Amino acid sequence: MLALALLLAGGAATGCGGRATTHHKPGTSHEQASGNVGTLLTTGDSAGHKLREVPSQGAPEVQLALRPDSEDGWNLQLSVKNFRFTPDSTGGAALPGGGHAHLELDGRKIARLYGPWFHLSAAQVPDGAHTLTVRLYADDHTVWAVSGKPVEGTAQLTAPAPDASGGHSHGEVPPQPPTPGQSHAQADRTVTIDVRDGKVSPAPARTELRRGERVALRVTSDRADTLHVHGYDKELALPAGQEATLILTADRTGLFEVETHESSLVLTQLLVR
Numbered sequence: 678m679l680a681l682a683l684l685l686a687g688g689a690a691t692g693c694g695g696r697a698t699t700h701h702k703p704g705t706s707h708e709q710a711s712g713n714v715g716t717l718l719t720t721g722d723s724a725g726h727k728l729r730e731v732p733s734q735g736a737p738e739v740q741l742a743l744r745p746d747s748e749d750g751w752n753l754q755l756s757v758k759n760f761r762f763t764p765d766s767t768g769g770a771a772l773p774g775g776g777h778a779h780l781e782l783d784g785r786k787i788a789r790l791y792g793p794w795f796h797l798s799a800a801q802v803p804d805g806a807h808t809l810t811v812r813l814y815a816d817d818h819t820v821w822a823v824s825g826k827p828v829e830g831t832a833q834l835t836a837p838a839p840d841a842s843g844g845h846s847h848g849e850v851p852p853q854p855p856t857p858g859q860s861h862a863q864a865d866r867t868v869t870i871d872v873r874d875g876k877v878s879p880a881p882a883r884t885e886l887r888r889g890e891r892v893a894l895r896v897t898s899d900r901a902d903t904l905h906v907h908g909y910d911k912e913l914a915l916p917a918g919q920e921a922t923l924i925l926t927a928d929r930t931g932l933f934e935v936e937t938h939e940s941s942l943v944l945t946q947l948l949v950r
Contacts, residue, residue: 714729714731714771714772714773714815715729715730715731715771715821715822716729716730716731717729717730717819718730718822718825720825721820722812722820722827723784723786724786724941726814726818726819726820727819727820728819728820728822728825728827729771729815729819729820729821729822730822730823730824730825731773731821731822731823732823733823733824735759735774736759736821736823736828737757737758737759737760737774737813737821737828738757738758738759738760738828739755739756739757739758739760739778739811739812739813739828739829739830740755740756740757740830741753741754741755741756741809741810741811741830741831741832742754742756742832743797743809743832743834746796749798749799750796750797750798750799750800750801750802751796751797751799751834752794752795752796752797753780753794753795753796753797753809753811753832754793754794755778755790755793755794755795755811755830756793757793757813759774760774760775760776760813760821761774761775762775762776762777762778762790762791762792762793763775763776763777763816764777764791764792764907764908764910766816767791767816767907768816768817768818769816769817770816770817771815771816771817771819772815772816775815775816776813776814776815776816776821777789777790777791777813777814777816778790778811778812778813778814779811779812779814780795780797780809780810780811781809781810781811781812782801782802782807782808782809783807783808784808784810785939786938786939787801787903787938788903788905788912788938789905789938790811791910792910797809798914799836800914801914802834802836803836804836804837805835805836806833806834806835807833807834807835807836808831808832808833808834809831809832809833809834810829810830810831811829811830811831812827812828812829813827813828813829863891863893863924864891864892864893864924865886865890865891865892866884866886866890866891866892866893867892867893867895868884868892868893868894868895868945869895869896870894870895870896870897870944870945871896871897871898872896872897872898872899872900872902872915872937872940872942872944873898873899874899875940875942877942877943877944881942881943881944881945881946882945882946883932883945883946883947883948884945884946884947884948885948885950886927886947886948886949886950887927887949887950888927888928888929888930888949888950889926889927889928890926890927891924891925891926891927892924892925892927892947893922893923893924893925894906894913894922894923894924894925894935894944894945895920895921895922896913896915896920896921896922896923896944897915897918897919897920897921898915898917898918898937899917899918900917900939900940901914901915901916901917901939902915902937902938902939902940903915903937903938903939904921904923904935904936904937904938904944905935905936905937905938906923906925906933906934906935906947907933907934907935907936908929908931908933908934909925909929909933911923911925915937925947927947927949929949930949930950931949932946932947932948932949933946933947933949934946934947935947
């Protein structure tokens, strides 16, 4: 009887379908470091993620290259070795050579990457010379490290100054967010969220949708940030103090988190049936 009870308890913890697609509960921060790969160090990155030291032989490696996009900004390519992107297991235990990457502009995180390609909009880069950095993380958000240093790659980028018309010299026009009225008309459901002083209002909860429905996420943040929908890999720039709207077609079933990159806040969870 005791063995049966333990078995049932384990099944309840993992669920019939295995590990959930979400990586932390609404209103909480990232999960604590887990897994027994490498050695956790006391040092960490600027956001407090601990370094996970591994031997140099067979350790993950990354290089960053970029090229101007013909219409707007730049296309970034991550060339990795001994590493694979594992978006479906983000938030789980650290596994050898797996995880995701963070993209930083002059030391400020601007995106989390789940694949080797990323488009960087010109609107995200002030004019002048900058340093782009990509850093590799395990699924539990610890930083892969060798000899006490994070596994990362860098590249230099120089953004041209705006021309007289207000745009950049290569002619791109910064994207404009749709108006609230247009967003509401195009969506089956509208979720309005306000982020202020590190708090989410209304409190994070689940938004239930039927597959195929369109949901408008209308978010106002008191600081510049980036919204990210896990599982759908959709992102939206959040200008400080301005409402921004992302319209998403829920064409995949499951539980998907909507969070901010910079403040790592969960805004809502989309439950698509």
